[in-house]
Amino acid sequence: MSKRPFRPAARKPAPPPGLASRRRACELVETVTLWLRPLDEALDEPTGLDAADRALARKIAATALRRLGSIDKILRGRLAKGLPDGLPRLKTVLQTGACQILFLDVPDYAAVDVAVRLVEADRKAKGFVGLTNAVLRGIARDKELILAELDALDDLAPWLRQRWTATYGEAATRAIAEIQSIEPPLDLTVKADPEAWAARLAGRVTPTGSVRLSGAGPVTELAGFDDGAWWVQDAAAALPARLLGDVRGLAVADLCAAPGGKTAQLAAAGAVVTAVDRSAKRLERLTQNMQRLGLTVTVLTADAMNLTGSYDAVLLDAPCTATGTVRGHPDVMHLKTMADVEGLARMQARLLDRVADLLKPGGKAIYCTCSLEPEEGEQQISALIARDPRIGLDPIDPDEFPGLGPFIGAAGMLRTLPSAWANADASLAGLDGFFAARLVRH
Numbered sequence: 001m002s003k004r005p006f007r008p009a010a011r012k013p014a015p016p017p018g019l020a021s022r023r024r025a026c027e028l029v030e031t032v033t034l035w036l037r038p039l040d041e042a043l044d045e046p047t048g049l050d051a052a053d054r055a056l057a058r059k060i061a062a063t064a065l066r067r068l069g070s071i072d073k074i075l076r077g078r079l080a081k082g083l084p085d086g087l088p089r090l091k092t093v094l095q096t097g098a099c100q101i102l103f104l105d106v107p108d109y110a111a112v113d114v115a116v117r118l119v120e121a122d123r124k125a126k127g128f129v130g131l132t133n134a135v136l137r138g139i140a141r142d143k144e145l146i147l148a149e150l151d152a153l154d155d156l157a158p159w160l161r162q163r164w165t166a167t168y169g170e171a172a173t174r175a176i177a178e179i180q181s182i183e184p185p186l187d188l189t190v191k192a193d194p195e196a197w198a199a200r201l202a203g204r205v206t207p208t209g210s211v212r213l214s215g216a217g218p219v220t221e222l223a224g225f226d227d228g229a230w231w232v233q234d235a236a237a238a239l240p241a242r243l244l245g246d247v248r249g250l251a252v253a254d255l256c257a258a259p260g261g262k263t264a265q266l267a268a269a270g271a272v273v274t275a276v277d278r279s280a281k282r283l284e285r286l287t288q289n290m291q292r293l294g295l296t297v298t299v300l301t302a303d304a305m306n307l308t309g310s311y312d313a314v315l316l317d318a319p320c321t322a323t324g325t326v327r328g329h330p331d332v333m334h335l336k337t338m339a340d341v342e343g344l345a346r347m348q349a350r351l352l353d354r355v356a357d358l359l360k361p362g363g364k365a366i367y368c369t370c371s372l373e374p375e376e377g378e379q380q381i382s383a384l385i386a387r388d389p390r391i392g393l394d395p396i397d398p399d400e401f402p403g404l405g406p407f408i409g410a411a412g413m414l415r416t417l418p419s420a421w422a423n424a425d426a427s428l429a430g431l432d433g434f435f436a437a438r439l440v441r442h
């Protein structure tokens with residue numbers, strides 16, 4: 001028997017490890033900073049990457065966007081000709097490379113090596129391989145000094161820094177900037193028994209009854225997901241719907257409902273909910289969420305401006321700039337401007353004008369936004385009450401449920417700041433910035 005020598009089949013060389021996730025991280029940062037599109041939209045696109053690479057790309061991009069003010073300041077100090085605006089890939093390779101060296105658990109040599117290869121692969125940028133190598137190696141060498149000199153205030157978009165300092169003061173703005181520089185915990189609203197779920201999921205119960213986890217991994221793999229025992233909802237976002245009190249049997253219109261975090265709270269508490277949203281796509285998600293949770297609501301694809309009917313209660317979680325959610329959505333800082341505050345405030349006022357039309361006499365409404373801007377919160381309510389004699393403020397009592405007290409101001413309205421709930425372990429501290437007021441139909 002003649003033996004033929006073994007020859008392995010010729011294979012395409014595998015891409016070097018780590019390259020695909022880093023390239024995707026650059027694309028994600030470009031989506032936000034260059035194309036001015038939301039990060040979540042880009043994260044939903046198919047990429048062909050496996051789950052681990054997708055997760056790493058998301059982590060690098062989100063961290064880079066969170067700390068971009070500091071990263072750009074450091075890069076500017078090391079680039080004689082400033083940041084390369086005409087070479088977007090070079091710019092995002094430097095930004096994400098510096099991010100990995102300074103803020104993520106990536107070996108410096110790996111971050112530099114992959115960055116150099118990404119620059120080599122870019123037709124326009126490949127003349128800058130030496131510069132990329134030198135700048136990132138310099139950052140790795142000086143890492144301790146750079147980290148010691150960081151100021152989280154540098155990470156805030158200048159217009160937000162100026163506005164928050166004027167509204168909340170310098171110390172509060174610094175505290176907000178500091179907590180926003182850290183990835184947020186994962187908060188769950190449970191249907192029942194938060195203590196038992198916290199024990200089961202190795203989390204803790206917040207003062208207002210949410211279950212808080214840190215470093216939890218994919219939510220779909222957590223116990224209770226398939227059974228619909230809980231849903232993901234920031235602890236601050238879980239407060240407004242509870243301000244309606246006992247809603248058992250009440251007809252409640254949830255005017256801007258999708259993806260349904262507050263709808264689920266109302267339905268789980270026994271309300272007969274009409275969930276209205278003008279986005280059919282977002283309502284699809286709401287419907288899937290309600291199915292998983294085993295909750296029944298009426299879903300209506302409509303502009304809330306055109307809704308008719310008479311309800312016992314209304315929840316208006318109005319579209320807003322979402323500047324209270326920068327910690328979880330760092331793209332907000334790079335996408336929103338003062339013009340958005342003004343445009344959205346006009347839309348909020350129009351939606352608020354519909355509330356009295358939809359409420360029965362004596363009925364209650366909650367208006368809320370996840371914005372830190374007074375134009376989208378306190379100022380909306382004072383203007384509404386001044387122009388609509390059918391509506392009055394129903395002040396919130398700080399003792400209505402445990403943990404609410406610190407967030408209720410003198411006028412009886414709710415305001416949470418992202419820096420609240422300080423904790424020695426910062427990954428467990430804070431909650432979104434929210435505003436809520438309760439209104440009553442005379």
Ligand SMILES: C[S@@+](CC[C@H](N)C(=O)[O-])C[C@H]1O[C@@H](n2cnc3c(N)ncnc32)[C@H](O)[C@@H]1O
Pocket residue numbers: 255256257258259260261262263276277278279282302303304305317318319320
């Ligand atoms: C802040 S999100 C709502 C979040 C939701 N309440 C929750 O707890 O999951 C605002 C929603 O308002 C919807 N929206 C914006 N303008 C609207 C309008 N005029 N009528 C109905 N829905 C609107 C958007 O499609 C978006 O889904």
